[in-house]
Amino acid sequence: MVTKTGVLTLGIRDLGAKMSYQNASDVCNRIYRVSESAIDVIDGNPSWFDQASSKIALIVGDAPIRYLDHNIATTDEKRAVILTFTDGVLVLIELDFDKDSPEADTRVIGRSELQGMSVGAVTNAVGYAGAEWPKRVAVSLVYGADTYNLPFRSYDPHLALELAALVPSLAVDLNR
Numbered sequence: 001m002v003t004k005t006g007v008l009t010l011g012i013r014d015l016g017a018k019m020s021y022q023n024a025s026d027v028c029n030r031i032y033r034v035s036e037s038a039i040d041v042i043d044g045n046p047s048w049f050d051q052a053s054s055k056i057a058l059i060v061g062d063a064p065i066r067y068l069d070h071n072i073a074t075t076d077e078k079r080a081v082i083l084t085f086t087d088g089v090l091v092l093i094e095l096d097f098d099k100d101s102p103e104a105d106t107r108v109i110g111r112s113e114l115q116g117m118s119v120g121a122v123t124n125a126v127g128y129a130g131a132e133w134p135k136r137v138a139v140s141l142v143y144g145a146d147t148y149n150l151p152f153r154s155y156d157p158h159l160a161l162e163l164a165a166l167v168p169s170l171a172v173d174l175n176r
Contacts (some may be wrong), residue, residue, distance in 0.1 A: 005088055023057035030068045031082065033158070052093040052104035059108055060086050067166045069159060071152040083148060085111070085166060090143065111169075112176035116142035119167065123160075135150055137164050 002157040031053060063086040070082040072095070081102075082093040089095075120138035137160050141148045151159040 006056050023060070023062075024054050027053040027056045027060075027065070027068070027084075030065065048095055052095070053163075055104055055106050056082070056091050056095060057082050059089070059106070063087060063089075066169070067112050067159075067162045069150055069152050081148070083150070087111075087169070108115075111173045113143055114141060114173040115144070115168060116140075117167075117170055117174060121154075122164075130159060134160055134164050136160050137141065137167070139163060139167060139170070141170065 028049070031049070037110045056065075064082055065086060067085040067088075068083065068137055070080060072080040072082070078097045080095045080097065082095070084091040084093075088111060090109045090111055090113075092109065094105045094107070096105075118140045120140065121136055122138075123134040135157050136154060138154060139149075139150050141150065153159060
């Protein structure tokens with residue numbers, strides 16, 4: 001359960017039910033799908049990657065993941081974020097690659113904590129039918145002092161569709 005302040009609490013009975021190898025494997029696949037070339041897996045998964053995937057799987061449990069994105073290897077910066085939205089929470093995995101062994105620091109924020117949203121570029125709807133639209137969308141979300149400009153990779157049409165599907169529920173989050 002996530003409290004109004006965004007703190008995650010799990011009862012011991014819930015913990016066993018929520019942990020699943022399959023969920024962690026699904027999360028791994030979704031992270032790879034965002035950008036396969038961003039994560040070096042020649043010698044196996046990096047430990048931070050396995051930790052991040054496992055933490056996301058534990059926290060979301062059986063809740064469907066509505067959107068997952070990351071900015072790993074999008075810049076030369078030594079910090080990265082993996083963002084995961086369910087219907088109720090935003091899971092943030094923050095990575096610091098400047099450390100000798102990066103850890104997957106984790107924050108769980110109730111979606112009702114969204115303070116602001118702006119929608120930037122959207123592919124014009126005129127001339128597109130159904131699942132083809134939008135091919136591009138840009139959204140900025142404000143949670144506390146942090147702003148997330150999504151998608152991190154604007155050229156991915158699959159992420160654009162997932163983000164576009166999430167936008168109406170994010171607008172509702174502003175009124176909670």
